[in-house]
Amino acid sequence: MILPEQMIIGPLTVNTLWLFIGSGVLFYFFIIWYEARKDGFDADRMFDLTFITVIISAVFLNVINSWYQRLEVLSYDSPFLKMDRFYFAMGLSLMANIGVFVILAKKWKWSIYRVLDDFALGLNFLLLFVSAGMLIIFGDYRQIVVIFLLLLLYSRLLRFRGYRFPSGVVFSAFVYFISLLTLIFRPSGYLLFFFLLVTIGTLNLYFRRKRSMSKNLLPLDFLNLIKDKLTLKDKQLKKQQELLKNEDAYLQEGRTEGNSEIIDEAILEDSQKEITDAKMSAVKTMRIQVRRAMAFLRLGKYGICEVCGKPIDKARLEFYPEATRCIDCAEK
Numbered sequence: 001m002i003l004p005e006q007m008i009i010g011p012l013t014v015n016t017l018w019l020f021i022g023s024g025v026l027f028y029f030f031i032i033w034y035e036a037r038k039d040g041f042d043a044d045r046m047f048d049l050t051f052i053t054v055i056i057s058a059v060f061l062n063v064i065n066s067w068y069q070r071l072e073v074l075s076y077d078s079p080f081l082k083m084d085r086f087y088f089a090m091g092l093s094l095m096a097n098i099g100v101f102v103i104l105a106k107k108w109k110w111s112i113y114r115v116l117d118d119f120a121l122g123l124n125f126l127l128l129f130v131s132a133g134m135l136i137i138f139g140d141y142r143q144i145v146v147i148f149l150l151l152l153l154y155s156r157l158l159r160f161r162g163y164r165f166p167s168g169v170v171f172s173a174f175v176y177f178i179s180l181l182t183l184i185f186r187p188s189g190y191l192l193f194f195f196l197l198v199t200i201g202t203l204n205l206y207f208r209r210k211r212s213m214s215k216n217l218l219p220l221d222f223l224n225l226i227k228d229k230l231t232l233k234d235k236q237l238k239k240q241q242e243l244l245k246n247e248d249a250y251l252q253e254g255r256t257e258g259n260s261e262i263i264d265e266a267i268l269e270d271s272q273k274e275i276t277d278a279k280m281s282a283v284k285t286m287r288i289q290v291r292r293a294m295a296f297l298r299l300g301k302y303g304i305c306e307v308c309g310k311p312i313d314k315a316r317l318e319f320y321p322e323a324t325r326c327i328d329c330a331e332k
């Protein structure tokens, strides 16, 4: 193929695939750190967490590799239990990593679902590097399909995590996607790995949903009050929009009639027009937000932060009923 399996770099003989994996891990670090910072996580902690995942995975890969022969259960010759040691190690380290995430997210008061979403994004890129390596080194053309699907997953789903899709959804989708790939490629013991992934993805969705439902404890009379407030606000904004439109039309009309022959007057009108335009776009943005909150109300999602999924403070909703984000997420 294009690249040899072993490469000699100075005094070292390096397994070429490891070069790809190493670059993938670096990219994995970068993506998670970059995206986490964008999402408002403490970047140092996120870096530590990423480091822990790499250590855990490396330890599991190492231990399983040396203990594989001795694990009785794996020596049965059944397609269900006889697991490829790589998948076995990956499955175990995935569970160990999620355990660490759950503990630390609780300690740091982070949304576990958002953390998992971020890591799904990082893993997506790590897998891209590994796939590209397998394609280039071993000429494994099936990897073209994998690369295509990973890119598709990123562009259609992963990058909209927490925005177009509620937090947690992206991680589950990613896990389902990987389980589908195992079914297609069928390594030994794929069934166990497949079921493990499907279980993780489903549990994630289940707990996410359960939490959203249990946290929405806003009383009905409060919601009715909010509905009235929003309806009134929408009406007021609509009125303001109409007034501004009239003002604008008046300015435009003056312009076409050419009544501003004096330069000073023209400048004055120009700045007036700018102010009107700015006001119009501000009112428009406010009205969109009010309508969004009304849609959330209709869908029964009102009062839950659209970014992190945590309940929004009631005092905030009273003061600012069109809020669809909690104070922490809104400040970012």
Ligand SMILES: [Zn+2]
Binding pocket: 305, 306, 307, 308, 309, 310, 325, 326, 327, 328, 329, 330
């Ligand atoms: Zn939030």
